[in-house]
Amino acid sequence: MRVAIVQEHIDAGRGGAETSTLELARELARLGPEVTLVCAGRHPAPPGIGVGGVRSQVIGVHGPTKLRRTRHFAERAAGFYRAQAFDIVHAITPCAGCHVYQPRGGTYAETVRRSVALARGPLWRLVRSVGRRLNLRQRFLLRLERELLASPRPPFVAAVSDYVRRQVERDFPEFPCERLRVVFNGVSIAPGSADERARWRIGLRTAFGLDERTPLVLFVAHNFRLKGLAELIRAIAAGAAAVSPPPVLLVVGRDRTAPYARLAKRCGVGERVQFFGPVDDIRRLYAAADVLAHPTWYDPCSRVVLEALCCGLPVVTTRFNGAAEVIEPDRHGVVIESPADIPSLVDAIGRCLRADVRTACAADAERMRQRLSMARHARALLDLYEEAQRGVPACGSPMSP
Known part of the structure; x- marks a missing residue:
């Protein structure tokens, strides 16, 4: 053919x-x-x-x-x-x-x-x-x-x-x-062996100055506005008091960072929002992170969400993302109605940071790799x-x- x-x-x-x-x-x-x-x-x-x-x-x-x-x-x-x-x-x-x-x-x-x-x-x-x-x-x-x-x-x-x-x-x-x-x-993603993921996690978190207790929220996109970065920064600021130690947001992708760095500073979280630029091997960041936040305004079926689930990383996204259809609540993550609902976004991130959700998502990664291949x-x-x-x-x- x-x-x-x-x-x-x-x-x-x-x-x-x-x-x-x-x-x-x-x-x-x-x-x-x-x-x-x-x-x-x-x-x-x-x-x-x-x-x-x-x-x-x-x-x-x-x-x-x-x-x-x-x-x-x-x-x-x-x-x-x-x-x-x-x-x-x-x-x-x-x-x-x-x-x-x-x-x-x-x-x-x-x-x-x-x-x-x-x-x-x-x-x-x-x-x-x-x-x-x-x-x-x-x-x-x-x-x-x-x-x-x-x-x-x-x-x-x-x-x-x-x-x-x-x-x-x-x-x-x-x-x-x-x-x-x-x-x-x-x-198509191979998450790496357990030993590789452990090395990636330790190495990257050390490079970012994070200990194992500090939650790392990952955001990956090339269109920061459409994918909800401004709303996510506001959620990081709004939820700072709910988590101890407060989470750090790592922004990965190719877009203008200056407006969002200014927003983070205005919100009082300038030190906890780090911009990393585009990467060749996203698997290392999935290993280092504790949750992927993708509060998108529109995504027919987000690759980054599917990749994260295949690597055992819980996800927060919205109903405007076709990939939300495979997320089982409190097993793979949380789906919220709108990126503009900051309290729901704060709550969803907190739920995904729970040990039982992270463990359940990691345990289901192999099945998700087959289902989403x-x-x-x-x-x-x-x-x-x-x-x-x-x-x-x-x-x-x-x-x-």
Whole structure:
């Protein structure tokens, strides 16, 4: 089986969804299909340069604006995979004629809604809503997704969580339910041996000046605002008196730190919020931490949450995260309603720091690694590819290749 995975940008440094695409491609290749990643580049690059036995085809795109470059990619990518006659076209960026559409970032309509909800107060929400309407690239992708899913011969949709499935049902009520499947997200992570984790924990906590008694709260993201860092800093400040010794927050990721350092100082916790920047091996930080706090405003199915659970680290997150669906309360962590609910966030962190919760989460890590593996995710998608090849009818018509 020859499979093309189409995503405009594929760069592990950009964030979780793109890392997941690379891991998925490698796992699919291990199962037998010949996998080609189709992605964009400002300048054409030699084809066949891939990772893990996966080929890549870089589509040269040109244009003065993001809209022009995205439009150019959609047109040229479609021309490439049609000319190559792939058995399966798996689109992550929406594109015409695909067999499987996997909106790893959720539907574009939900992305806009959550972005607007992030604004503080009705006036700023109105301003943000108008700004989104003026975003021509996003409007183009909204239209492309709408045309794809509203067509009389739509692709299968592989939602990475039930949260995304509900988005599709809400935004496309006429979409045939038999073509909408939840293929829950997966990750590839080896947490290290018990001895390695112990060494990592001791070494990193010593480097940070922390003894074993001091709780370490970990935050990992590349978009600090969207993932709730400001709310988390306020929660660290609000809950300082409830925990002795008070927790330290370690912020990991690539984003502007100065505004959040100032906020921490204003809240009186400047000495207890440390910024670490991006890391190559996140496993060491999972070993050093006592809880992962991910109070996100929007996440279709967060990689970092799944990774933490696979490493036995309890998690605090919100209902706006598809990964929350696998969290059993007080076994794997706590799910709160909103990042803005600071008292609930404080309470959730405190619950996750309890010894019984940490022990239960660590004991279940092996089962979670099996349940949340990228290998399992890839096998489920391969089953869906085979179903798509059989041409299961939708709306009374065979599926168009």
